[in-house]
Amino acid sequence: MNLEEVREYCLLLPGVTEDSPYGPDMIVFRIEGKIFLHMPLEYADQRISIKLPPEEGQRLRENYDAISAGYHLNKVHWNDVLIEHTFSADQIKNWILQSYNLVVSKLPKNLRLKYSDN
Secondary structure (H helix, E strand, O other): OOHHHHHHHHHHOOOEEEEOOOOOOEEEEEEOOEEEEEEEOOOOOOEEEEEOOHHHHHHHHHHOOOEEEOOOOOOOOEEEEEOOOOOOHHHHHHHHHHHHHHHHHOOOHHHHHHHOOO
């Protein structure tokens, strides 16, 4: 996958918005105002930062050189994933969806119900 494919996939998810609150070199994707994916544009090696359950993120970081603790983010919850030529598109989409669903699960109940089919 590349950054444009990640962007297209994120925008297919219900309720997702994108913006650049940190400047033109960083795009974030949100659900109900809560960030579930950071997409830095300044790196030569394309990457995304996603939220995962702490134990899964730790396991992935231990098993894959292409996954590390989120740079400038909470290293318990956020994980940087190199996306080009590292993992299948389906695997990357699975992690993006997992991040999205993790953030949705923390929303107030009335908002969570809007996204319960994902």
